[in-house]
Amino acid sequence: MAATIEPEQPCSPGRIGEPGDRKVAILFNDITERKRAEAKLLRNEAYLSEAQRLSHTGGFGWRPSSGELLWSEETFRIFNTNKG
Numbered sequence: 001m002a003a004t005i006e007p008e009q010p011c012s013p014g015r016i017g018e019p020g021d022r023k024v025a026i027l028f029n030d031i032t033e034r035k036r037a038e039a040k041l042l043r044n045e046a047y048l049s050e051a052q053r054l055s056h057t058g059g060f061g062w063r064p065s066s067g068e069l070l071w072s073e074e075t076f077r078i079f080n081t082n083k084g
Contacts, residue, residue: 049073 049072052058058075062068076083 053077 048059052072052074056074056078058078059072060075061070063070
């Protein structure tokens with residue numbers, strides 16, 4: 001299967017051979033799997049958000065190293081609180 005080259009794909013152009021030669025090499029990194037994984041993660045986050053909204057249950061997290069609290073959208077709605 002040939003990879004589709006998208007404009008945002010990282011590439012590394014560079015010259016090869018002697019300075020007078022007219023040779024150019026362009027190396028591309030295939031990021032197809034990364035893009036698929038990102039799309040799947042976004043889809044799963046949307047499903048979770050919708051499930052929390054429908055069931056009126058929220059979620060939260062805590063990062064002990066920084067003391068940061070993380071709330072889901074539904075948790076903000078449950079406590080009638082704005083972000084920020």
